Amino acid sequence: MDTPQTSTIVILDFGSQYTQLIARRIREFNVFSVVLPCTTPLDKVLALQPKGIVLSGGPSSVYDDTAPKADPKVLETGLPVLGICYGLQFMTHHLGGKVVPAAAREYGHAEVELVDPTALFHGLPEKLEVWMSHGDHAETLAPGFRVTARTANAVASIADESRKMWAVQFHPEVAHTKQGMALLKNFAVDICGAKQDWTPEHFIATTVAKIREQVGETGHAICGLSGGVDSSVAAVLVARAIGDRLTCIFVNNGVLRKDEFAKVQKTMREELKLNVVAVDASERFLGKLAGVTDPEKKRKIIGNEFISVFDDEAKKIFEAEKSSGEEIAWLVQGTLYPDVIESASVHGPSHVIKSHHNVGGLPEDMKLKLIEPLRDLFKDEVRRIGRDLDMPEEILERQPFPGPGLAVRILGEVTPERVAILQEADAICVEEIKRAGLYRKVWQSFAVLLPVKSVGVMGDQRTYASTCAIRAVESEDGMTADWAALPYEVLRAISSRIVSEVRGINRVVYDITSKPPGTIEWE
Structure with missing residues (x-):
C-alpha cells in the first residue's frame, strides 16, 4: 500500500470481525491508519514508518495450531504497541506470561474498574462500560507488566510503560464501549504522537498530485462509470488531475433503476463536467441473461459482459486517440479499502459469499495500468472527499447499488x-x-x-x-x-x-x- 506522507498507525489483523472498525475509529480523529495481515513481514510493517502498532482481536487461542502467527519481534521495535483482546493474549504469551481458558467466558456488556490508571486511560472515568468477547484470559502476566484494570472475572487491561506496551481485553473500537474512542485517541495521538492531518483537503491535494505524476503530460485514462458514489468520486478526482484526458464509459446493462440511464448522463455531464460516453447495451445483456436463474451465474454473466462491452468501447476510444498520436494507458477503478482488506485476509481470501467485481476481477492480459484513487478509503470517507470536491449531495448520499443491478433483486429469470x-x-x-x-x-x-x-x-x-x-x-x-x-x-x-x-x-x-x-x- 502506498500511504500518504502523514502519520500512520499500523493495525495487524489476527482475524477479528472488528478489525476494520479499529481503522475507521482511528481515522475519525484524522489520524491515518492501515490494516495489514498479522503475517506481514516486519520489514514491510516498518517500511510504513508507523508511529505505533495495534494488535487486533481474533477468534483463535494463542495455543491453537491454526492460530494466526505474527513475528514476535513486532514487540521489540520500541514503537508504542496496543493489544486488543487476542492482542493482549499474544503479548502475554510471547513475552513470558500465561494464557489459559477462562472459567467463565465474557461476551457482551461488562463493567471495567481502573485499578492503576495509565496514559491510555487519561481523562476516562474510573468505571467503564465496555464490550467483551473472549474465551481465554491472562492468568499470569509477562515480566514487567502490571494490571491496570479488571472486571469481576478477569484482567481487563495491562501495561508495561517502560517498553511502551499497553493492552486491553475488551474492544474499544465497538460502539458498545462508550469511552472507546477516547481510549484509542489517547493511544494514537497522545502516546504515539501521531499528527491529526488525515483530512479530506490533504487527501485531495496529495492524490491529485500523485495521479498527475502517474499519468504524465500526455497519458489518457478511461473509467467505468456507474453513477454511484465510488466511481463518481474517483472520476472527479482523476478529472481534476488530468482534465479532459479522462473518458468515462457508462453502460446501460438493462438492469438499471427507472430512468437511471438518462439521469446519470445528465448529472455527470452537466453537474460534474465529465467527458462521458454512454452505451445502451441493454438488449445484449438481457439476451445473455435469458433463461438463467442461478444468482452467481447472473453475476458472472453481467460482470463478463460488462468487461466485453467496456473493452469494445475502450478500443474505439483507443483507436481515436492513437490516430491523434496519443495512447490510453490507464484504467480508473473505484476500489475501496474494505475490498483491499478482505482480499488480503489473515487466513487468505475470505470465503466467497458473492463474487466481487473490483479486487482480483480484471483480465490477466489487461494492458491498461490501474488508477485506484479511493483504495485507502472507507465509504464514509469517500463521501467526505466528495463534499470537499463540491459534488452534489444527490450523488454523495446515494444508497449503495449492486454491480449486477436489478438482476440480483429479481429472483428467478431476468x-x-x-x-x-x-x-x-x-x-x-x-x-x-x-x-x-x-x-x-x-x-x-x-x-x-x-x-x-x-x-x-x-x-x-x-x-x-x-x-x-x-x-x-x-x-x-x-x-x-x-x-x-x-x-x-x-x-x-x-x-x-x-x-x-x-x-x-x-x-x-x-x-x-x-x-x-x-x-x-x-x-
Whole structure:
C-alpha cells in the first residue's frame, strides 16, 4: 500500500470481525491508519514508518495450531504497541506470561474498574462500560507488566510503560464501549504522537498530485462509470488531475433503476463536467441473461459482459486517440479499502459469499495500468472527499447499488417484462422512503421481485400475480446490518402504491432479517 506522507498507525489483523472498525475509529480523529495481515513481514510493517502498532482481536487461542502467527519481534521495535483482546493474549504469551481458558467466558456488556490508571486511560472515568468477547484470559502476566484494570472475572487491561506496551481485553473500537474512542485517541495521538492531518483537503491535494505524476503530460485514462458514489468520486478526482484526458464509459446493462440511464448522463455531464460516453447495451445483456436463474451465474454473466462491452468501447476510444498520436494507458477503478482488506485476509481470501467485481476481477492480459484513487478509503470517507470536491449531495448520499443491478433483486429469470415491473416498484419504494425523510437514515432501501405468485382481489376481480418484498437496513459499512423498523404508515404507503400502480404485483411483504444470518441483497 502506498500511504500518504502523514502519520500512520499500523493495525495487524489476527482475524477479528472488528478489525476494520479499529481503522475507521482511528481515522475519525484524522489520524491515518492501515490494516495489514498479522503475517506481514516486519520489514514491510516498518517500511510504513508507523508511529505505533495495534494488535487486533481474533477468534483463535494463542495455543491453537491454526492460530494466526505474527513475528514476535513486532514487540521489540520500541514503537508504542496496543493489544486488543487476542492482542493482549499474544503479548502475554510471547513475552513470558500465561494464557489459559477462562472459567467463565465474557461476551457482551461488562463493567471495567481502573485499578492503576495509565496514559491510555487519561481523562476516562474510573468505571467503564465496555464490550467483551473472549474465551481465554491472562492468568499470569509477562515480566514487567502490571494490571491496570479488571472486571469481576478477569484482567481487563495491562501495561508495561517502560517498553511502551499497553493492552486491553475488551474492544474499544465497538460502539458498545462508550469511552472507546477516547481510549484509542489517547493511544494514537497522545502516546504515539501521531499528527491529526488525515483530512479530506490533504487527501485531495496529495492524490491529485500523485495521479498527475502517474499519468504524465500526455497519458489518457478511461473509467467505468456507474453513477454511484465510488466511481463518481474517483472520476472527479482523476478529472481534476488530468482534465479532459479522462473518458468515462457508462453502460446501460438493462438492469438499471427507472430512468437511471438518462439521469446519470445528465448529472455527470452537466453537474460534474465529465467527458462521458454512454452505451445502451441493454438488449445484449438481457439476451445473455435469458433463461438463467442461478444468482452467481447472473453475476458472472453481467460482470463478463460488462468487461466485453467496456473493452469494445475502450478500443474505439483507443483507436481515436492513437490516430491523434496519443495512447490510453490507464484504467480508473473505484476500489475501496474494505475490498483491499478482505482480499488480503489473515487466513487468505475470505470465503466467497458473492463474487466481487473490483479486487482480483480484471483480465490477466489487461494492458491498461490501474488508477485506484479511493483504495485507502472507507465509504464514509469517500463521501467526505466528495463534499470537499463540491459534488452534489444527490450523488454523495446515494444508497449503495449492486454491480449486477436489478438482476440480483429479481429472483428467478431476468426478463425485460420483470425488469420493468421491478423498476416501477423500486421507484415507489425509494420515493416513499425519501418523502418520509428516511433515505439518508437507512443504509439501503429497495424492492425485490420474488418468483412467487398468489391470489388477490382487485376491483372485485380475482388476480394471480407476483409478490414484491421490501428491504430496508441500517448499517455503518454494509458488513453487518439490522433491518430497519420503518414506520407502519410508510410501509402502508409503499404497499398501497405498489399494488395499485404496478401491474403484475398484488402482494407486498417486508423483510425483517438482519445480516448475519442473511445478506443485504437477496442474491
